[in-house]
Each structure stands twice: as structure tokens, then as C-alpha cells.
Amino acid sequence: MTADNRFEFVKMDETASEHIAAPRYSYWRSVFRKFFSSKVVILMLVIALAITLFSFIQPLFSKFDPTVAQDILDRSKRFLPPSLEYPFGTDHVGTNMFDAVWASCGNSLSIALIATAITTVLGVIVGAFWGFSKKLDKIMIEVYNVVANIPFTLVVMVLMYVIGRGKWQLIFALSCTSWLSTAYFIRVQVMIIRDREYNLASKCLGTKTSTIISHNIMPYLISIIVTSIARDIPNFISYEVFLSFIGVGLDYREPSLGRMVQDYVGYMQTPSAAHLFWIPVCLCALISISLYIVGQALADASDPRTHMI
Amino acid sequence: MKKYILGRVFRAIIAVFVVTSIAILMVYTMIPKDNVFRDDTGQMSKLNGNPDGMADFKNNKWEQLGYLDFQRQAEMCQSSSDYNACMLIEEEPYVDEYGQDMVEYHYSDVAQEVIDQYTADGYTVSYYTKGGFYAVREYSGLEIIANFYKNFIDIDHPWKVEDPDNPEMERSVYFATDYNGVPAIKCSGCEHNYLLYFDGSFPFIHQNFIGIDFGSSYPTYQNSSTLDVINQNQGSLVSEERTLPNGNTAKTAENYHTCVYKQTSALDSRDLNKFPDNYATCKTYYQDPSMVTISYMFGIISLILAYLIAIPAGVSMARNKGKIQDKIGTVYINIMISLPSLAFIYFMKLIGFNFGLPDKFPIFGFNDLRSYILPVIILALLSTSSVMIWMRRYMVDQSNADYVKFARAKGLSQREIFRKHILKNAIIPIVNGIPSSIILCISGSVITETVFAVPGMGKMLPDAINSFNNNMVITLTFIFTGLSIFSILIGDLLMTVVDPRIQLTAKGGND
Numbered sequence: 001m002t003a004d005n006r007f008e009f010v011k012m013d014e015t016a017s018e019h020i021a022a023p024r025y026s027y028w029r030s031v032f033r034k035f036f037s038s039k040v041v042i043l044m045l046v047i048a049l050a051i052t053l054f055s056f057i058q059p060l061f062s063k064f065d066p067t068v069a070q071d072i073l074d075r076s077k078r079f080l081p082p083s084l085e086y087p088f089g090t091d092h093v094g095t096n097m098f099d100a101v102w103a104s105c106g107n108s109l110s111i112a113l114i115a116t117a118i119t120t121v122l123g124v125i126v127g128a129f130w131g132f133s134k135k136l137d138k139i140m141i142e143v144y145n146v147v148a149n150i151p152f153t154l155v156v157m158v159l160m161y162v163i164g165r166g167k168w169q170l171i172f173a174l175s176c177t178s179w180l181s182t183a184y185f186i187r188v189q190v191m192i193i194r195d196r197e198y199n200l201a202s203k204c205l206g207t208k209t210s211t212i213i214s215h216n217i218m219p220y221l222i223s224i225i226v227t228s229i230a231r232d233i234p235n236f237i238s239y240e241v242f243l244s245f246i247g248v249g250l251d252y253r254e255p256s257l258g259r260m261v262q263d264y265v266g267y268m269q270t271p272s273a274a275h276l277f278w279i280p281v282c283l284c285a286l287i288s289i290s291l292y293i294v295g296q297a298l299a300d301a302s303d304p305r306t307h308m309i
Numbered sequence: 310m311k312k313y314i315l316g317r318v319f320r321a322i323i324a325v326f327v328v329t330s331i332a333i334l335m336v337y338t339m340i341p342k343d344n345v346f347r348d349d350t351g352q353m354s355k356l357n358g359n360p361d362g363m364a365d366f367k368n369n370k371w372e373q374l375g376y377l378d379f380q381r382q383a384e385m386c387q388s389s390s391d392y393n394a395c396m397l398i399e400e401e402p403y404v405d406e407y408g409q410d411m412v413e414y415h416y417s418d419v420a421q422e423v424i425d426q427y428t429a430d431g432y433t434v435s436y437y438t439k440g441g442f443y444a445v446r447e448y449s450g451l452e453i454i455a456n457f458y459k460n461f462i463d464i465d466h467p468w469k470v471e472d473p474d475n476p477e478m479e480r481s482v483y484f485a486t487d488y489n490g491v492p493a494i495k496c497s498g499c500e501h502n503y504l505l506y507f508d509g510s511f512p513f514i515h516q517n518f519i520g521i522d523f524g525s526s527y528p529t530y531q532n533s534s535t536l537d538v539i540n541q542n543q544g545s546l547v548s549e550e551r552t553l554p555n556g557n558t559a560k561t562a563e564n565y566h567t568c569v570y571k572q573t574s575a576l577d578s579r580d581l582n583k584f585p586d587n588y589a590t591c592k593t594y595y596q597d598p599s600m601v602t603i604s605y606m607f608g609i610i611s612l613i614l615a616y617l618i619a620i621p622a623g624v625s626m627a628r629n630k631g632k633i634q635d636k637i638g639t640v641y642i643n644i645m646i647s648l649p650s651l652a653f654i655y656f657m658k659l660i661g662f663n664f665g666l667p668d669k670f671p672i673f674g675f676n677d678l679r680s681y682i683l684p685v686i687i688l689a690l691l692s693t694s695s696v697m698i699w700m701r702r703y704m705v706d707q708s709n710a711d712y713v714k715f716a717r718a719k720g721l722s723q724r725e726i727f728r729k730h731i732l733k734n735a736i737i738p739i740v741n742g743i744p745s746s747i748i749l750c751i752s753g754s755v756i757t758e759t760v761f762a763v764p765g766m767g768k769m770l771p772d773a774i775n776s777f778n779n780n781m782v783i784t785l786t787f788i789f790t791g792l793s794i795f796s797i798l799i800g801d802l803l804m805t806v807v808d809p810r811i812q813l814t815a816k817g818g819n820d
Binding site for chain 1: 320324327328332335336339340643644646647648649650651652655656658659662668749752755756759770771774775782785786789790793794797
């Protein structure tokens with residue numbers, strides 16, 4: 001009996017010898033770890049989520065309709081200061097401002113979200129084909145050169161003038177040409193990423209095209225898409241507010257932050273009613289700042305280059 | 310390079326016309342044409358209860374605006390074999406079932422032939438309630454566009470004026486001195502009296518050989534062309550002692566350089582007194598600058614202020630990357646980008662109001678410096694963030710370049726490297742944006758001008774849209790599109806001048 005008896009032979013594992021030791025990496029886990037590492041971003045996320053949820057849920061209960069002013073004859077309900085019953089006070093026709101503000105905010109937000117969704121989906125699909133096809137590129141680049149040079153404000157205002165006012169018209173006007181710049185953005189990135197050496201290497205090693213797309217290309221594109229979404233949502237909110245304010249956006253039948261700002265601008269310097277004007281303005285500022293910062297942080301976090309430790 | 314520039318200019322012109330044509334097509338075919346009268350309440354209430362007058366006025370206006378071809382009975386009968394028989398209307402009184410006296414109108418066979426002919430040509434023939442008929446035919450989209458460009462470029466020549474009451478008018482272009490004794494090129498028989506003249510207002514040399522005609526403005530600023538509305542001075546008239554064209558002096562506000570031909574039948578005794586010839590319709594001097602000038606003034610001053618703030622701020626952020634200056638700057642940029650500009654303008658307005666600045670431009674008007682402070686500061690701050698963000702980015706990118714490392718190795722100070730080496734390279738992309746910022750100042754800023762009630766160009770588009778002023782919308786579309794497309798071209802060309810390494814053509818600079 002030798003000392004060797006204390007050992008036993010291990011069967012050789014063919015697969016283990018092929019395995020290359022690398023730290024475990026999950027794309028989405030890294031994204032979330034990076035995203036939640038900043039306290040400011042978490043605060044902004046909470047604010048953005050709270051405002052968004054509240055402005056979509058509260059109107060379901062209040063059923064606010066800007067064309068109905070049931071307390072218009074009740075003088076005692078005019079210009080009430082903020083109280084428990086009326087958290088944001090009442091205006092010159094006795095409208096409960098709390099209901100009005102949240103309904104407006106929900107409407108403005110939904111316009112921005114739908115317009116962003118249309119712009120992103122259309123932009124990404126067209127941009128991906130645009131980046132891959134040389135024939136399409138020749139036509140699209142001419143179209144892009146013309147459209148990108150026209151001031152966006154002009155496009156939106158003339159379109160709104162022609163197709164009339166309303167929520168869906170506004171969404172159409174906002175997304176009518178803006179998808180083209182998203183598509184261009186994607187096209188450039190697809191062209192850059194497509195011909196990178198590591199993609200060529202993967203291809204040579206026999207990786208399937210679907211795996212190349214999902215593992216090599218998508219992570220880069222996701223951060224780019226998120227960047228463009230982060231830019232679009234606050235932009236569209238600003239545009240809705242701006243267009244409704246100058247009287248080209250929504251009309252009186254639809255509640256919106258821009259219309260509220262326009263309706264109450266006269267009270268800006270009236271000390272007893274200034275809150276009528278400043279609440280929608282501040283809400284609109286708060287929501288677009290929080291969404292912008294959350295979007296920027298998410299875009300940074302979803303860029304795989306920031307995941308290196 | 311020349312070929313490239315020509316190609317781009319050609320494509321830019323095509324692009325401007327394509328965009329304008331699409332705008333014309335959309336505005337004329339998709340907006341109900343009755344909308345143009347919505348703001349002309351004066352005329353509408355005057356014609357209320359007079360259906361014939363209303364139909365006449367509306368069709369006449371639509372024909373002027375280019376919607377349709379309107380033929381009155383007299384014009385229709387010109388094509389008939391017997392004009393008098395065609396114009397004849399027989400009245401036959403009768404009493405209807407309610408006992409009301411009514412009149413039935415009968416038209417001759419010749420008239421009926423003309424009506425059938427017009428109906429066959431695609432016209433809709435209608436009858437006035439008080440007797441008589443007219444025909445209208447709406448233009449198709451292509452015809453509307455063709456008609457718009459047909460009159461687009463307006464060349465003035467001595468055979469332009471047609472005046473049956475003045476058959477012996479001399480038709481010639483000649484050198485002369487104007488009523489002040491300054492040399493000018495005058496014309497007899499042209500639309501304008503002075504084809505080329507000098508005066509004291511910008512741009513000092515003025516010409517009337519070629520004009521661009523966008524049509525007239527309606528329903529706001531009636532009876533003047535859309536270009537005049539944005540170009541002409543505003544406010545109250547300036548009456549001064551001036552020399553009249555016939556040599557006398559009088560206190561008047563008319564600018565005799567701008568006089569155009571007036572038909573002899575329209576001349577009144579005052580015109581005959583003042584003017585030796587038929588050039589008697591003149592523009593007048595106004596006190597306040599035009600919309601373009603105002604927007605341009607605001608734009609340029611705020612642009613200079615913006616660059617004065619943003620370039621040093623961006624440089625200092627790049628120099629102190631990661632330090633407190635950089636962090637404050639980043640917070641500022643993030644807020645400026647994400648904050649809706651409407652909210653920002655109102656926050657600034659509140660702050661300014663507490664310092665005693667006016668919250669509306671017309672409170673103190675054009676001649677008071679206080680009217681300008683707040684809008685200029687707001688416009689400047691609004692455009693700082695984008696310049697700052699790019700300035701910082703370019704400088705940070707450049708600071709890792711080899712030539713910077715070499716300069717540091719030579720022992721140059723950090724300050725010297727940043728000011729003399731990096732700034733010069735980093736400012737090149739900024740230069741690209743300068744021409745478009747300067748040129749686009751003309752288009753003004755919509756929100757700031759609306760909030761402060763500044764009478765400038767920016768307010769014009771929303772105003773035109775809200776009053777259904779179609780021609781104005783098309784004019785502004787043309788101007789804004791043209792300006793932005795050409796300013797981007799100029800920006801690209803300027804970049805190649807500043808940095809000769811940049812080639813716009815793909816092959817390299819052999820051509």
C-alpha cells in the first residue's frame with residue numbers, strides 16, 4: 001500500500017478543457033447594476049414614475065373634461081387657494097385644478113410617448129435596412145438631406161395648419177419627419193458596427209448570423225436607441241407645450257399642459273392666483289428634466305463599453 | 310470643388326422649390342377654402358344678407374388667391390356669337406303658393422349655349438338670386454403650383470404697364486437724377502418709376518428690376534404683398550418736409566422712390582397736383598423698423614452674447630474636466646436641454662420682472678433699452694447649452710492628441726496649450742454652425758417673440774396660421790427653408806476655408 005492510494009484518478013473532462021475561464025457576464029444585469037449605482041438617477045426615476053403613473057391613473061377617477069364647467073355659476077368656488085379639497089386650488093370658472101393638471105399632464109405625456117414610439121420603431125426598422133442596403137442609401141440620403149435642412153418647427157406648424165388640430169393630428173405632425181433623423185442615426189451606427197473586426201472574426205469562427213445580431217450588434221444598438229428615446233420624449237413634451245401655447249397645437253377640447261400655460265398666463269403676476277400658472281409650468285419642467293436624466297443614465301448604462309470593470 | 314459647389318447649389322434650389330410646392334399643394338387643397346374669410350369679419354358682416362354680393366366677393370377673392378377661375382356673365386358672353394343677346398335677362402314676375410311676389414329669370418338661347426359650353430369645359434355654372442349667372446372652375450393641384458410660379462419672378466420692363474387712357478406714354482429706361490438730385494435709373498412705362506436708386510436706409514442701393522411676387526396677404530395686412538408685410542417698417546408714419554416729384558416741398562410721409570404706376574382713370578386731383586406723371590402710388594415712411602430688422606437685431610445681439618458666454622464656459626469645463634466647474638457646467642447644460650423653453654422663458658421673465666424690467670416689449674417700445682434686455686438675455690442663454698456641450702467635447706477630444714502631448718513635452722504651460730493649440734483646432738466644428746446661426750436670426754424666435762409681444766418675424770408664422778393667411782404661410786415656408794438650406798451650405802464651405810484639411814468632395818482635392 002503506497003501513499004498513492006490516497007488519490008484516485010479523475011476521469012478527463014473533454015469539455016472543461018475547452019472552456020475558457022472568463023468572468024460571468026450578463027448584459028442586462030450589468031445594465032441594471034450600472035443604472036442603479038447613482039442616487040440622483042434613482043430619485044429622478046422615482047419622480048418620473050410617480051408623475052407618469054399618477055397622471056395616467058388619476059384622470060380615470062376624476063373623468064376630467066375641459067369642455068364641462070359644472071361650477072361655472074357658483075361664485076364661491078372661484079379662485080380658491082390650494083386646500084385639502086382642492087390641492088391645486090380652482091380657477092375663474094371653478095375648475096378643480098388638481099384634476100385639470102393631471103389630465104393635462106397625462107395627455108401631454110401620452111402624446112410624447114406615442115410619438116416617440118412611432119419615431120423609434122419606424123426609425124430603427126428603416127435605419128437598419130438603410131445601413132445594410134447601398135441602393136436604398138442613395139435615395140434615402142437625398143431625401144434626408146432635404147428633410148433634415150427644413151426647420152422642424154416649420155414642418156410641424158405647417159402640418160398642423162393643414163391637417164387641423166387634435167391629439168392624433170399632433171402626433172402625426174410630430175412623428176412625420178422626426179423618424180427620419182432617428183433612422184439616419186441608426187444607419188450610421190449600423191454601418192460602423194457591421195464592419196467591425198470582431199464581427200468578421202465571429203463570422204469566420206462560424207457563429208450564426210442570428211447570434212451575431214443578438215449578441216454582438218444589439219447591445220450596441222440598444223444604447224443608441226435608448227439615447228435617441230431619451231432625447232425624444234422630453235423634446236416632444238416641450239413641442240406639445242410650445243405648439244399648444246402659440247395656438248397651433250391642441251384646441252380647447254383636449255386638456256394639455258401647453259394649453260393650461262396659455263390659459264393661465266394672465267395670472268402670472270397676480271399673487272393670489274399665480275399658482276394656477278406656475279403649477280403646470282413647474283410640472284412640465286419637472287417631468288421633462290426627470291425623464292431626460294433617467295434616459296441619459298439608462299443610455300450610459302446600456303452601453304456595453306461602460307460595463308468593463 | 311467648383312463642381313461640388315455647383316451641384317450642391319443646384320440641389321439646394323431644387324429642394325427649396327420641392328418643399329414650397331408641397332406646402333402650396335397641402336395648403337391649397339387640404340384646408341377648406343372658406344376658412345380664409347374667417348378673420349375678415351368686417352367684410353363678412355357687411356355682406357351678410359346679400360347672397361349675391363357674398364358669392365361675388367368670395368369668388369373674386371378666391372380667384373385672386375389662386376384657388377379657382379371665376380368668370381362673370383360678361384366675361385362668359387365675350388365668347389358667344391351675340392354678346393347683347395347673351396347678356397339679356399328677361400324677368401317674369403309671378404306669385405308663389407304663399408302669396409309672395411317672386412321673379413323668374415329667363416336667359417336667351419345664346420346664353421344657354423355659352424352655359425352649356427362652360428359646363429362642358431368643367432366649370433360649375435351658378436345663378437345669382439337677383440338674375441344673372443357666373444361660372445367657377447377650381448384649379449387642380451398642378452395648376453395651382455404652376456400659377457404660383459408663373460408670376461413668381463417679376464421682371465420690370467418699359468412695356469409692362471397697359472393703360473388704355475394713356476396711349477402716348479413714352480416707353481424707355483434712362484439715367485436721371487431723383488428729386489433730391491442723386492443719380493438714379495428711371496423708367497417710363499415700367500411698373501416702378503425708379504429701377505435703381507440710392508438712399509440713406511439699409512442696404513443703401515435699391516433695385517426694382519427684378520422682384521419676387523408671393524401674392525398678396527389676406528385676411529391680415531390686406532392689400533399689401535406678403536414680402537412687403539415682413540420687409541416694410543411699422544408703427545406710426547413719419548411726416549417730414551420733403552421735396553415732391555414736381556419740385557415743390559411739403560410735409561409728407563411718402564417715399565417717392567417707391568412709387569408705382571397708377572392707371573389714369575384712378576388718378577384724383579391730389580395726385581395730379583403732386584405728381585407730374587402717372588407714378589402716384591407710393592409707400593410711406595414708418596417710424597419703427599420692419600419685422601425682419603427687429604428679429605435680426607435681437608438675433609445678432611443675443612448670438613454674440615451667447616458665444617461670449619458659451620465659449621469661455623466650455624473651455625473652462627474642458628480645462629477642469631471632472632472638477633467642480635465641469636460638474637456645475639454639466640448640470641446647467643442638462644437643465645437647459647431638458648427644460649421646455651417656454652418654462653425657462655417664464656422663469657427668466659419672473660426674475661427680470663422683479664428687477665423692474667418690462668414683461669412686454671411694447672410697454673417701453675423701440676426707443677428704450679430696457680425693452681431689449683430681457684429678450685436678448687433669454688435668447689442668448691437658450692443657445693448657450695449646445696455651444697458649451699460641443700466646445701467641451703471637442704476640447705476634451707483634442708487634449709489627448711499627439712500634438713498636445715508634444716507641446717507639453719516641450720514645456721509649454723497648460724494655459725498656453727489650451728489657448729494657442731487646442732482652442733484653434735476645437736473651434737473648427739463650431740465655425741460650421743456660425744453662418745446658419747447668423748442667417749437664421751432672420752427667422753426670429755417664435756416663443757420669445759410671442760411671450761414678449763415683439764413685432765418680429767418669429768411671431769409671423771403662428772399669427773399667419775391662426776388667421777388662415779395662406780400666402781403668408783407659403784412665403785414664410787419658402788424663406789425659412791431657403792435660408793436654412795443655404796446657410797448649411799455656407800457653413801460647410803466656411804469650414805473648408807478655416808481648415809484646409811477638410812475636403813467636401815470624396816475623392817480629394819484634384820478637381
